[in-house]
Amino acid sequence: MNQDDELRRLAGLIRTRNANEVAITEVIGRPALIGHVGEYIAGRIFDIALEPSAVNPGSDGRFRSGPLTGKSVNIKMYGKRERLLDIRPEYVPDFYLVLTGPRTTTATSRGTTRPWGIEEVFLFEAGPLIDRLRARGVKLGVATSVTEREWISARIWPVSSGSPLEISRAQADDLRLFALSDG
Numbered sequence: 001m002n003q004d005d006e007l008r009r010l011a012g013l014i015r016t017r018n019a020n021e022v023a024i025t026e027v028i029g030r031p032a033l034i035g036h037v038g039e040y041i042a043g044r045i046f047d048i049a050l051e052p053s054a055v056n057p058g059s060d061g062r063f064r065s066g067p068l069t070g071k072s073v074n075i076k077m078y079g080k081r082e083r084l085l086d087i088r089p090e091y092v093p094d095f096y097l098v099l100t101g102p103r104t105t106t107a108t109s110r111g112t113t114r115p116w117g118i119e120e121v122f123l124f125e126a127g128p129l130i131d132r133l134r135a136r137g138v139k140l141g142v143a144t145s146v147t148e149r150e151w152i153s154a155r156i157w158p159v160s161s162g163s164p165l166e167i168s169r170a171q172a173d174d175l176r177l178f179a180l181s182d183g
Helices: 003-027 034-045 126-135 148-154 169-176
Strands: 046-052 059-064 073-078 095-100 120-125 153-159
Touching: 003 034, 034 046, 034 073, 034 095, 034 169, 059 073, 095 126, 120 126, 120 148, 126 148, 148 153, 153 169
Parallel strands: 073 095
Antiparallel strands: 046 059, 095 120, 120 153
């Protein structure tokens, strides 16, 4: 394929992407960014009342039902699980709810994709997590390094023993709608 053909193909793909973004925005009511999509999905599946403003510091909403009723939550959706978590220590919610794509071990993004999908879901109790990170001397910020052990102990889906929150079969079925794999 020559350069002109590549440019034409890319332009067509961008037009298709833009049309998809308009359709997604019609569903979620906010720009079709991965973070907004994750908030919408989590709000529906975990019965979270989302904040009216998408720029509320520290919290995206509050749980409306279940054992976490009334607790604040910051929702993250990442295309891959890279053991990094965006933590703003000046605005700490009660919980971080993190929807991720597949776990990655690659050091570079060259030649890879970041599809939107959910392979795992994690629930971190924010205060104790931040205390443990500070005790280890970890710098808190946009790309806070969280150990694999912390991720494993915070996983709520796929369900494993010792999950910090039991999810229903209906919630698991809804999460599977966004899975990248058939497993």
